[in-house]
Amino acid sequence: MKRAVSTIEGSRQNLYIGGRWVEPHSGVYVKSFDPTTGMPWYEFGNADAQDVSDAVDAARAAFENPQWRRITQTDRGKLVRRLAELVLENADVLAEIETRDNGKLLKEMRAQMRALPDSYTYFSGMADKLLGETVPVNKLDMLNFTMREPIGVVGMITPWNSPLMMLTGTLAPCLAIGNTVVIKPSEHTSASTLALAELIEEAGFPAGVVNVVTGGGKTTGDALVRHPGLSKIVFTGSTTTGRTIAANAAQNLIPCQMELGGKSPHVVFGDVDIDRTVNGVVAGVFAAAGQTCVAGSRCFVEASIYDRFVEALVERTGRIMVGHPMNDASDIGPLAIPEQIGKLKHYVASGVSQGARIAAGGKQPSREDLADGWYYEPTVMTEATNDMTFMRDELFGPVVGIVPFSSEEKMISLANDTRYGLASGIWTKDIDRAMRFANKVNAGTVWINTYRSAAFMSSMGGFKESGYGRRGGFDVMREFSRVKNVVLDYSGAMQDPFVIRLR
Structure with missing residues (x-):
């Protein structure tokens, strides 16, 4: 990975849309501040509604692209596993970026970044294990079954406290299933997500499968959650903001997954x-x-x-x-x-x-x-x-x-x-x-007799005003897939459409 702390400091970081690094449509950049000094240390592009629309369009095109849509589930899992390898290879660099951007301990971030690949590996193995069901029906010579498939373009708004860890919990299963993604990281901590985009590109994911639009919540975030081209919205943050996002998403009948506040x-x-x-x-x-x-x-x-x-x-x-x-x-x-x-x-x-x-x-x-x-x-x-x-x-x-x-x-x-x-x-x-x-x-x-003992294999989620939807384990695979019912009549018989047969 070319991007490192030394290359970020004092730089202008662009958006990642459709496999290309592009300047924001508005030409506006925003400063990100080092929590240890209170001083700016890089600038990121402030994506507007046009940039967001471009990113969603790129994600939609990638979702329909045979290079992504028509590869086998096993091969898709291999791509996610390759990303795991790259995250591990660059764990120390990613840890330094996280620490510089949000002030968390470097020793903690090193441990966290070295653990993240396990999550990608876990979900890569699930890529070809998302099964449908054969459902008994009360008719002879009829096959009734379900199949699970990706839902489409997922918009993700991630928090500033643990950017890559919180992103991984939803990005890894999304990619394993075959969705495409538009990520809006927190305006306070965008650098590590932009660095991850480089690794996604290096891993060989087709252009547009993952897009990153940086910017403020009232500009970039609002444009994303209002976009009708999304199939689902993932948000981690405050309950107040979660309510606003859910209300905006409801206008387009887009479902959400919310991890919100807590007072545990x-x-x-x-x-x-x-x-x-x-x-x-x-x-x-x-x-x-x-x-x-x-x-x-x-x-x-x-x-x-x-x-x-x-x-x-x-x-x-x-x-x-x-x-x-x-x-x-x-x-x-x-x-x-x-x-x-x-x-x-x-x-x-x-x-x-x-x-x-x-x-x-x-x-x-x-x-x-x-x-x-x-x-x-x-x-x-x-x-x-x-x-x-x-x-x-x-x-x-x-x-x-x-x-x-x-x-x-x-x-x-x-x-x-x-x-x-x-x-x-x-x-x-x-x-x-x-x-x-x-x-x-x-x-x-x-x-x-323990606390904060979390594992990506376990299903987690909140009740009441802490949100809805599950992350982790197999439950999250259901969150980012949809069920299709298929009915097949193999009797070969001709039936009068206006004759009703009583059982």
Whole structure:
């Protein structure tokens, strides 16, 4: 891959449409900022409605192109597997690009990029295993069966927190099935998706199978979700934006797959190993600086161990190293966008005004070497209640509220008292209690004595305002294929069309 951090810095990055790198129709480019310095480090094209239309047209032409449509499922799987090999070969470069663009730890991004090829390989193996069914009917000499086929052009709008990881979960199955794609990465983190486009081209995918249009949500994103040439829309982001996208897609009767906001509960019972559980809670809310949709930012602790647990959590939080993401000694890096700093300050202040107490963090770090970046200290809020504003809204930052509870019944009520339903976690040695929680909690994923343990083989998705549709496992293959019913009469008999035969 030619593209690397050194070639991106100070450059203008163009759109990738129909297998060509093209300048935006408007000639407008937008700056992308380095979260560690707050300074621009490259520019990307701001695609307008004409660019988006060109990309959708290119994807539609590629979908009908025999070079893509008429190859065998096995050969299509080989292309996806070749992409997996290229991602692995370029994993360290992709990791550096991600870190520079969104501020996540380089050591975390290296591990993530080296794991992504497994997802492409997994779905490449499914390319020739998407089966139809033979369906019994109440007529003799009649064959009734279903077949699964690609749905067409899929528009994907990806988030800024984990651009390539979130893209892979839907791109890999889409390509394995035979769809074509138009990707609109976040305007805050476009570089890694553009780099991936180079690898897609190198892997040998026909021109137009994958297209990348960069730009703002109100320009590029809006034009994409309103385009009637799409067959499906995939969106990962806020619930508010998800509502807008779904409403626009409905005008063209285009289905959506949505992974939206979360306000996930950690539930800690008194029988746990406190130190082990504290580490799990820390990983669940402070990893990636809290910029994960499944962050366990509401922590309910049984009253019998509340004080000891808070003491241990505050002590462990105080040892978290906030630092430059390229430094392997850092535990968390900066936030990806500067707006998050003001948002966190607002919510922490509102929590204090409503009666919560800052037990750790609660501000930007004062170290001189971090002064220019978008850093925020991991924050523990005690004496919280579930009705406080910061406990109701998704913060997308390293802030957790701790609430005591006295009974299992009350805990279930608190855990479910949210408009979201993405994930949940319970910590206990009582397997019966854990299973009762799993049955009663209203969340798409339940973790028991672990948190954020995700796998591409598993089906994941949210309930309530956390969205709809499934990602991962075989379920996602169904999401990006459609069922066609075929009926064959092989009797060879002549039948009067106006004679009705009773059984």
